[in-house]
Amino acid sequence: MLQSLASNSCVRLIQSHKSTWYFVSLVLGYLLYLIFGAVVFSSVELPYEDVLRQDLRAIKKQFLMDNKCLSEESLERFLKKALEASNYGVSILNNASVNWNWDFTSALFFASTVLSTTGYGHTAPLSDGGKAFCIIYSVIGIPFTLLFLTAVVQRIMVFSTRRPINYIHTRWGLSKPLVAIVHATLLAMLAVSCFFLIPAAIFSALEENWNFLESFYFCFISLSTIGLGDYVPGEAANQKFRELYKVGITVYLILGLIVMLVVLETFCELQQLKQLRKMFYLKKEKPQDRLAIVEHDHLSFTTVSNRPSVHSEDKTQTFVSVQTLGSPNDDPLIQ
Amino acid sequence: MARFKLAQVKVSRTALLALAYFTYLLFGATIFQMLEREAENNNRNHFQLEKLHFLANYTCLDGPALEKFVQVILDAWEKGVNPSGNSTNPTNWDFSSSFFFAGTVITTIGYGNLSPSTVTGQVFCVFYALCGIPLNLAFLKQLGKCLAVHLGRLERGVVSFVPHKVQQALAVSFFFFVGSLLVLVIPPLLFSYVEGWTFGEGFYFAFITLSTIGFGDYVVGTDPDKEYISLYRSLAGVWIIFALGWLALIFNMGARVMEHVVVLTHPGFKKQKEEEEDVSSSKPEDISKI
Secondary structure, three states: OHHHHHHHHHHHHHHHOOOHHHHHHHHHHHHHHHHHHHHHHHHHHHHHHHHHHHHHHHHHHHHHHOHHHOOHHHHHHHHHHHHHHHHOOOOOOHHHOOOOOOOHHHHHHHHHHHHOOOOOOOOOOOOHHHHHHHHHHHHHHHHHHHHHHHHHHHHHHHHHHHHHHHHHHHHHOOOHHHHHHHHHHHHHHHHHHHHHHHHHHHHHHHOOOOOHHHHHHHHHHHHOOOOOOOOOOOOOOOOOOHHHHHHHHHHHHHHHHHHHHHHHHHHHOOHHHHHHHHHHOOOOOOHHHHHHHHHHHOOOOOOHHHOOOOOHHHHHHHHHHHHHHHOOOOOOOOO | OHHHHHHHHHHHHHHHHHHHHHHHHHHHHHHHHHHHHHHHHHHHHHHHHHHHHHHHOHHHOOHHHHHHHHHHHHHHHHOOOOOOOOOOOOOOOOHHHHHHHHHHHHOOOOOOOOOOOOHHHHHHHHHHHHHHHHHHHHHHHHHHHHHHHHHHHHHHHHHHHOOOHHHHHHHHHHHHHHHHHHHHHHHHHHHHHHHOOOHHHHHHHHHHHHOOOOOOOOOOOOOOOOOOOOOHHHHHHHHHHHHHHHHHHHHHHHHHHHHHHHHHHOOOHHHHHHHHHHHOOOOOOOOOOO
8 A cells, every 4th residue: 555655756756766676686686685584573573482482381381380279360460461372473382382483484485574564463573672663664665666666567558458459459450448348357356366366275274263254264364465364374283395385475476466456457458447536536736836835845846647639549558659669679569 | 605515526426435434444344244253253253162172182182183182273373263271252243344344345454364264255355355456456545635635725725824935844744743643652552551562563564564465463352361452443443544645645645746757857858758657647547457
């Protein structure tokens, strides 16, 4: 959701530096940044988790020792401790002691959920240092994620939407809005089946207690970046190939987010939706108002989004050809 | 006359959008409340029974029994039931909490301290978010623009008093400072005072909320030992929405300032961009939809 707020500047930044080299280094830098976050989280949180775990074990032993004359108060106290621990993602059950919440792959998973603003909350930083780092990490990381996603989606859009539509438009001479609508519907169906239905089936097979609906619910809550955290995969007590599983989920989340953005943008480029949206947004301010604001701010451009685009059909076409010219391997079909 | 009419239409559209937004929130709150209350009651009763059972047998308590018991408690906890205290604890799905939950879903914060546990609740949650998230975006954008317009008016009022440019810039930054203080600094202080958090924790809560990450490790109005005024959580929800709108405004201004800097440092860039703007005037909301 923050994407919307920072998008304009991102789009412009990218348009001004439109080279593949920047793009590749951006992707690499992004991956490095994720790994860096995982390392720091892991090293900050692991000792603290260990302390907490031992603490809990001691309490439990104590409890078992004096449970012959167990009173309600001691029970309540015990419960409170247990719940606090479970809030922080530490289970006091015997059979759950195998998994660490802050081993490397889990920390990687955590970092990716922070940066995509999903934030399941099944593990959250416990120490003050972890919290402070979490704030700083996401202050830098979230805009970075936006930049990354914008760049990726812009590039994918050329291949997934603009070129196929143009190709069909020129090849069979169908009207462009019709092609766009059919294309958007097909793309949405493909995305839903590849990133919701198939993963949901996989999750319901891999996770013990999840049925298909719950898995689908998990996929939706994750890819919409809501991240309630009531279902988190890979948290079962004796999960096989836990590391691999966690990394796989991280990759799935990032890919899914990109695909969701591509589908959304495809829908946003539909003429009908554009008109619908225009209805709700403010028209351009009265010219003298705008001039006054702009002049006194020394900000010498108008917000583009306010500008009513009258011939947006033609303009989109022009924009497409500009975009294609700039991209590295030109497809001669479009020219 | 014509201009007056236009202004009226503009206002009514904004009002309509705001009205639709709040209706949607209220509607969601009602549905969630209806769907979840019974299940929550069942969970709660089940847990209370388990606890009584345990207390009756505690003289001969052994390890496995304890494990089982703890497992039950944790399951209950994950469903939002606090096992300490008695069954007269305020319900998790009363109206103001449901409202709060609906707000956290469509702003994609998703604390997760509350989550629907019935099948219908989950299905509804999916569709509710599907329609609600775009609506929320449109609303926030509009809110940011409205704030910007009013700020512009205020600014012009100031400008007519102080003609000097440096002073103007100072006045503008002063308004930003006061606004940020009101929206971003004072509420966390209030929250940490009410909840008994340190200021660091309050700030952490505000950040995790406003960045829409929403871990749910700190959530306002969840302590069972505290008496809150009934509107507390709803007020918190309103704060979240306005703070997000304010952040949208700041991001907008930030983008403008950034462009200004780019124009200053690359003299050739502006002309090129003007052309690009012509071409891409239908473009800027491309990515802006999540």
